[in-house]
Amino acid sequence: MKYECEIWHIRIGYLASACFSFIGKLVRLFSTQFPNVRVQLVEMTSQEQINAFDKHEIDVGFSRPIPSNMNTRLDCLNIYNxxxxxxxxxxxxxxxxxxxxxxxxxxxxxxxxxxxxxxxxxxxxxxxxxxxxxxxxxxxxxxxxxxxxxxxxxxxxxxxxxxxxxxxxxxxxxxxxxxxxxxxVPLEIQYMTNNTSIIVEEFVKMTIQNKKLINDLS
The missing domain is CATH 3.40.190.10 (Periplasmic binding protein-like II)
Incomplete structure (x- = not known):
């Protein structure tokens, strides 16, 4: 499946310890479906991901829940507990x-x-x-x-x-x-509320569809 879109890459921040068991498998599944999309993985702490979102340096993050007083621009979906x-x-x-x-x-x-x-x-x-x-x-x-x-x-x-x-x-x-x-301790997938990238949408959708796989691997 191919999409005409403005970007052909996705930048993913992730907590290494929380994601080590599944992130490789998930990215392989995504790359198989979207071979023309370059995936950039960046190991980051939760705070580094918050800062990276503020600077538009990542498109998606795998992190712990953000205190409500610190989150005004991100959609957050639970992946596993x-x-x-x-x-x-x-x-x-x-x-x-x-x-x-x-x-x-x-x-x-x-x-x-x-x-x-x-x-x-x-x-x-x-x-x-x-x-x-x-x-x-x-x-x-x-x-x-x-x-x-x-x-x-x-x-x-x-x-x-x-x-x-x-x-x-x-x-x-x-x-x-x-x-x-x-x-x-929940792990979430997080992305900008005002996201307009269909690539980000597809990655989030694939992640949610594979929650059982993520739970089995974690």
């Missing part, structure tokens, strides 16, 4: 737990991904501590996920993160489910 886990050093006492409650972390050193890198995720985790009336002892806020895992493996502290972190290098760490079945 990840779950939160506690990332602990492999020899830590909590590594033997089947599930970990937030209350189990009240006396632990906590490592969280920097708010500027993942504002929605940071706010969600902070909100969980607040609901339990716990003031977490946050000792580090690295700007990228691999550094967070390295700090945990070095036994500097314990982290809370989406389970998709298992797609990264996690030697020395164990991922233990966080107690609370309602604690979900």
């Amino acid at each position: 990840d779950r939160l886990v506690v990332v602990v050093p492999e020899l830590h006492a909590l590594s033997t737990y089947e599930h970990i409650a937030i209350s189990d972390l009240k006396d632990e050193n906590i490592i969280l991904l920097n708010r500027m890198s993942a504002v929605g995720l940071f706010n969600k985790i902070s909100g969980i501590f607040h609901q339990e009336k716990i003031n977490p002892n946050i000792i580090s806020q690295p700007s990228n996920m691999q550094t967070l895992l390295t700090e945990v493996s070095a036994e500097l502290g314990i982290a809370i993160a989406p389970s998709c972190f298992a797609n990264l290098y996690t030697k020395g760490c164990l991922l233990v489910p966080l107690m609370g079945a309602e604690i979900k």
Whole structure:
């Protein structure tokens, strides 16, 4: 199928850990249907994607939900729901737990991904501590996920993160489910509300049509 359109490329920002399991397959499917469209993939944090949309540097993003006060120009559609886990050093006492409650972390050193890198995720985790009336002892806020895992493996502290972190290098760490079945971390496909590119429309449509595949791979 071919379209006469103004652009023949699409720029896609994505969170590496959240998309690693499916992004290659999804892009292959799209490129098979639209072989004349050049796809540019750019690994970005959530905040970098927000900035890139503002500068018109990407057409589509795969990211976590954006706080409503920061989103005035994007349409956001849910792709799948990840779950939160506690990332602990492999020899830590909590590594033997089947599930970990937030209350189990009240006396632990906590490592969280920097708010500027993942504002929605940071706010969600902070909100969980607040609901339990716990003031977490946050000792580090690295700007990228691999550094967070390295700090945990070095036994500097314990982290809370989406389970998709298992797609990264996690030697020395164990991922233990966080107690609370309602604690979900959505992944969304995001694009400009005023988008006029039929290529972007087709990519979004194909992504939604393949939600089951994405969930199966994630």
